[in-house]
Amino acid sequence: MAKSRGKTKADERKLLAELEDAKSEVTQMFEALRTGAISEDEFKQWWQARVAFKGRGFLRSMLERRELARGWDTKRSKSS
Amino acid sequence: MGQQIQAEKKAVVNASVFLTAILVDEPKEVRQGAFQLLQDIVAQKVTIHIPDRFEDEVLGGLVEAVTKGRPILATPTAIFSALQRFIRVATIHHRSIDWHAEEVLQAALRWRVSYYDALYLVVAQKVGATYWTADRKLLRFLQHHRFPDLPLMAWIGDYR
Amino acid sequence: MGHQEVKVVLNASVFLAAMLLDEPKEVSDGAMRMLLDIDSGKVIAHVPDRFEDEVLGGLVEAISKGRPVSAIVFATFLHFWEKFRVHSRNTDWRAEEVFQAALRWRVSYYDAIYLVVAQKVGATYWTADKKLLRFLRQHRFHDLPASAWIGDYR
Numbered sequence: 001m002a003k004s005r006g007k008t009k010a011d012e013r014k015l016l017a018e019l020e021d022a023k024s025e026v027t028q029m030f031e032a033l034r035t036g037a038i039s040e041d042e043f044k045q046w047w048q049a050r051v052a053f054k055g056r057g058f059l060r061s062m063l064e065r066r067e068l069a070r071g072w073d074t075k076r077s078k079s080s
Numbered sequence: 081m082g083q084q085i086q087a088e089k090k091a092v093v094n095a096s097v098f099l100t101a102i103l104v105d106e107p108k109e110v111r112q113g114a115f116q117l118l119q120d121i122v123a124q125k126v127t128i129h130i131p132d133r134f135e136d137e138v139l140g141g142l143v144e145a146v147t148k149g150r151p152i153l154a155t156p157t158a159i160f161s162a163l164q165r166f167i168r169v170a171t172i173h174h175r176s177i178d179w180h181a182e183e184v185l186q187a188a189l190r191w192r193v194s195y196y197d198a199l200y201l202v203v204a205q206k207v208g209a210t211y212w213t214a215d216r217k218l219l220r221f222l223q224h225h226r227f228p229d230l231p232l233m234a235w236i237g238d239y240r
Numbered sequence: 241m242g243h244q245e246v247k248v249v250l251n252a253s254v255f256l257a258a259m260l261l262d263e264p265k266e267v268s269d270g271a272m273r274m275l276l277d278i279d280s281g282k283v284i285a286h287v288p289d290r291f292e293d294e295v296l297g298g299l300v301e302a303i304s305k306g307r308p309v310s311a312i313v314f315a316t317f318l319h320f321w322e323k324f325r326v327h328s329r330n331t332d333w334r335a336e337e338v339f340q341a342a343l344r345w346r347v348s349y350y351d352a353i354y355l356v357v358a359q360k361v362g363a364t365y366w367t368a369d370k371k372l373l374r375f376l377r378q379h380r381f382h383d384l385p386a387s388a389w390i391g392d393y394r
Contacts (some may be wrong), residue, residue, distance in 0.1 A: 022315035069348040140349035195297035
């Protein structure tokens with residue numbers, strides 16, 4: 001179970017409240033890339049600055065959980 | 081009080097409750113509660129509501145158990161058939177019709193639980209059912225935080 | 241000359257890899273290239289309906305662990321969700337065939353959903369999961385779809 005640490009209720013409401021503006025920004029940036037108004041490099045800079053987030057080990061732990069679900073490693077027979 | 085009794089007649093069960101009943105090496109207290117609830121459901125003493133992905137989660141657990149060589153109650157084929165019989169007496173809540181990803185996401189963030197837990201809680205909330213789970217940590221967390229819009233919840237080991 | 245549609249099935253981990261700053265560059269670059277190709281229509285992406293739950297579930301988990309996931313991340317997912325060909329349970333894939341496939345190929349039920357969708361549409365299944373790929377190539381099940389590692393996407 002993923003319990004929230006350090007994230008207040010107000011932060012979560014704020015996140016959802018910002019969604020409409022965020023949708024406009026995303027649509028505009030993809031449109032600008034498509035029409036050539038911005039280069040692919042500029043688009044990637046925007047992506048790095050605005051979309052991508054730090055998540056060291058996040059993907060690895062996701063893949064490890066999938067691996068456990070396959071049960072190939074019979075030494076680790078923890079229940080799901 | 082009347083609302084609580086009504087809620088107890090309607091249940092939402094987590095996939096782990098079904099899996100607990102078929103996995104022979106699960107703790108006895110949880111298995112007994114799971115068996116009793118499943119029997120009451122099949123006997124229609126309790127109305128069961130489940131999200132559509134319940135079936136996937138049970139089968140996912142079953143495949144994992146088979147691959148890991150865990151002792152199960154019957155053959156995979158027999159358990160698959162038993163699951164289908166169980167699903168036939170259930171009210172299934174379908175994605176995009178009865179529940180929406182966005183409301184589950186909002187619930188997960190509001191209650192600070194996983195998306196997966198939020199889905200079952202949202203279904204329970206919608207139908208006014210008690211949510212039965214084997215996850216004591218989840219129950220403790222939610223009971224401690226007392227979010228006002230949560231459905232009733234209970235530990236399967238307490239089911240009589 | 242006829243234009244052959246390029247079809248992919250991508251795993252939720254591929255989508256999330258494009259959004260992570262500190263993943264190995266080849267993985268995030270490959271994932272980014274694929275997303276750009278999906279957006280421009282060069283590639284048609286097919287996903288099972290549960291892809292939505294897996295991505296959102298992953299993002300909820302990231303938030304719960306204190307990762308700085310902003311509204312724009314969710315907005316980006318919604319942008320791509322509209323471009324995917326979504327395969328629904330009971331209509332496009334059934335629990336029974338996935339269950340049988342999982343046992344036959346000896347993979348998890350969740351892996352099997354993606355592989356079954358890829359098989360049905362004749363797409364290559366792209367994943368960040370090297371161990372899964374190694375396993376599938378080693379065992380050479382005759383009815384598997386093509387599969388590839390996202391770091392190799394060009």
